[in-house]
Each structure stands twice: as structure tokens, then as C-alpha cells.
Amino acid sequence: MSSNKEFIALNCAVLTVSDTRTRATDTSGAALEGLARTAGHNVAERALVQDDIYQIRAEVSRWIARADIQVVLITGGTGFAGRDSTVEAVTPLFDKTVVGFGELFRQLSYQEIGSSTIQSRATAGLANKTLMFCLPGSTGACNTAWQIIEEQLDARHGPCNFVGQLR
Template sequence: MDRDFIPVRIAVLTVSDTRDAADDRSGDTLVGRLEAAGHVLAARDILRDDRAAIAEKLRAWCADPQIDVVISTGGTGLTGRDVTVEAHRDVYEKEIDAFGTVFTIVSMNKIGTSAVQSRATGGVAQGTYLFALPGSPGACRDAWDEILERQLDYRHRPCNFVEILPRLDEHLRRK
């Protein structure tokens, strides 16, 4: 059985104390790839490394019925200002544990043991997928090209994120 492509609506959040719209190379990388794949850019923003502000933005986008997926870039490292992972986990209802593991495997093939410094993560909240990626364009390319492009394509077999998207919030609906 052949399946038709189903575009999903994706919001991109760049977390940085130094970037703005003119030099957001990682955000641009994600937007270029998601649009080239046939998906819809539903929203885009840049926020400073502030845990509460990031979590607030994630919750707002999760509550928006016009957004299916949120991808953030930046703030996943180990320094004191890197709080994106904590903000994501403040919002998650369920963590997609294997996302970080698979990202680490992909990264190991590209940057060797430096991959241990990444804390990429994924999860689900309010029927929305959330992914936190490192702030480099290379890491964004790797995550999109090796993981997200396939998992956000309804035609990908044996399974993908899109086919279960309508069921992510089934626990909130009345029986």
C-alpha cells in the first residue's frame, strides 16, 4: 500500500543570547530542510537562554492547534547558560528516550567522542512533538537528515511519528 505524504506544521525556536534573525544559521538550516521536505513552517522565534521563558514558549506552541512539532536549536550543552533541555523536560508529558540515543550515535559518526557533550532530547506534550537540538548548523543537519526527515514522513516504514500524531493526546479525550 502506497501512502501519500502528509505535511506537518513545525515551529522552530532558536535559543541564544547572541543570535538574531540576521545570523540564525541553525534556525535557517531547519527551516530550509523542513520546507524542502514539504512541511509547513508554523512559527519561528528566537529566545535568550532563560528556562522559564523557553518553557512558556514551548507550552504556548503545544497549546496551538496549528502546530504539530516544535524543534528548538541551542542551549543543549553543558555550560551554566544551557537550560533548553531542562525547559523541555519541564514541559514533557513523555520523553522520547531513544531520540537522544540515536542522535548521539549519528553524532559519533560525525564528530567522534565530542558527541558526549550534546544533550539532544525529544518528548511529547499536549499532542505535540518537541525536539531540542544543539545550536550548530551541522547538528541541525544531522538531526534532520538522519532522524527527523524520516520520522516526520508518513510514508516511512515500518513506523513514524506522523502516523501516531492523532493519538498522542487520546488520554485527554472522553471515552
């Protein structure tokens, strides 16, 4: 951490993609909301949509068009099951892909779940100066990913972070 910069609270939106969860059973969305708030960020909106490319894309597009949201955290729909479509929904929206996020996530995840991490399609990208992270739907995976995300959303983290790239 670099001591000459100040923390900047970012506005985040949290999206859960699931065909089975409800707001009451959405532990991964709740975890992401809690982690973001604990880190000092604001959660401007939280939603839950079916695992459908167009529902996902519509919600995310609405958020990346808003000037007051800098980060979108998406949980669910990143595996290989037939309906997993988060990656297909959001990657066409990316202006730039954060390739290293998926690589580092799978490296950390391997320590926890072994070779099963090969099926994770966790990814991240920048769209309209909004940072998006697509995470697996398990609460454990969201906690693992937060180890990476938290530092990259902190302006004090060096040698680099994403805060200066956001609106």
C-alpha cells in the first residue's frame, strides 16, 4: 500500500445470476455486498436475474450506462452447465478484458478446490470506464475472488490499481 494516496469509496452494483436462488437464499450476492461495504465502498444497487444472456446483458448494460456506478460484481453463471451464460452475456460489452483476473483467480482457487477450478470461467473487463468482475456462484469463490478485487479497488494499492481507470 502506498501511503501518499487516500482511499476513494466507489459505487458498486451486485448482480446474482441464478435460476434457483431468491433474494432470501442469495448468499453469494449478500457476501459480495458485505465485502464491498466492509472495504468502505457503497453498494448502489443489487439485483437477481435468471441465467439468461439477455436478462444479464440488460441489467449490466443499464449499470454501465450510469455515471454513478464504477464497479459491477456479478456472481453466478460462469461455469460449464448448459444454462451458464454470464460470460457470453457480458464479454461483448468489454472495451478491454482483464485477462490476469481469471488467471489469478484460478491459481488461488486451485489451492482450495484442486483441478475442478479448470471449469471456472471467472473473468473481468472494463466497459464504459466501469470495471466488471464475473465470479462463480458459490460464496467461497466470491470470498476467494475478493482477495484480488479488494486491492484493485483501493487507490492506495501499488504499484497499480484500477481506481484511476474508472469514472
